[in-house]
Amino acid sequence: MPADLFNPAELAEIEAYHAPRYVYAAVDLVVWPVLLAVAARFLTRPLWRASERLAAWLGAKLAWARRAPVLRVVAAALDRMWQGPGWGAALLFALLFFELFTLLDLPWDIYFGYVREKQYGMSPMTPGAFAVDWLKGNTFVAVAVSSLAFGLFGLAKRLPAWWWVLGLVSSLVMVGSAAIDPYRARIYVVQEPLADGELKQRITALMEQAHIDFKDVLVDKTSAKTVRLQAYFAGTGPTRTINLNDSLLAALSTDEILAAVAHEAGHVHESRWPARIASALALLAFLYAVERLFRLTARRAWFGVTGRADVRVLPLIVLVFDLAMTAASPVSGALSREREYAADRSAVALTGDPAALRSMLVKAARTNKMHPSPPRWYVLKGMSHPPIGERIDAVGR
């Protein structure tokens, strides 16, 4: 660890702050797959029966919707896509399964996202604001996950070659979705353009020097929720924005802010195609494995399944996905940590000011309470950034 980063008392506090996270991460590694396996084996049938009953009850209550002007067309389209009227139960099954695991994780969300943040002075957030953010996130993900699951099963029912069609389309969507990134953050934070002045001028000049187009420099108003310093680029090409949060602007000197921007600029010129092609191939392999599961479960009549692409295979698919992600994350984490070192080197090459990058990293580490040397297993499990102590050492003076 760099000698000037933390004194012994500060280091002890930071270790205390991080210790429960490491315990959670270690337990998580074993407990989630076991829970998912138990859910797939024992919960699928009761959850399916509950979904069917709920769908029937809702169907009776909402019978008017099948005759209402616009809803009538939507319901008919879903019937056609699903090749029958069973889509309500399938959608509810996906949603209930997702919500069950979200609720299981809720105590830990509150503990790590609110209680610990308060205890260690990391967040001035009110319980109400925490609840609103949690609800927003949960709603957003619940809608996304259930429509994704619904689309996957709907497509698989119709099209035997669904897995490569979906794999190809999703890979293209992933490439394109970077363009809409700037709009996603606005679900949670208020943003405003950085005022004209020296900082804006120097950032503009730096971006010209780096040959990077951008639309605007935005200030994310996060200080009501967290004391952490944050900087990132969102979007791509003409939609790219440079986002700096208000705490960062208050805590750093202009040279240090430029070092943070130069680091993010270093990520822009990374070659993304190897990663894109690798993730497209991994997705295709996963979807093909899902198709094999569809056939296997239908043949063996697991979970009461009688045909291909039954939604009751979803818990098993989630388990396979969890195991695949756990297996892949040491590799993707290692590649990501390499990219961070490379972005630091390119930041120094761009600004010619290693001292500013170093003091920016020291301030960020202190304010964000970053652990200078996390346990090795935790790093290797898939940390996206190098331990801050090693990163500062690598910058030099």
Ligand SMILES: [Zn+2]
């Ligand atoms: Zn980075």
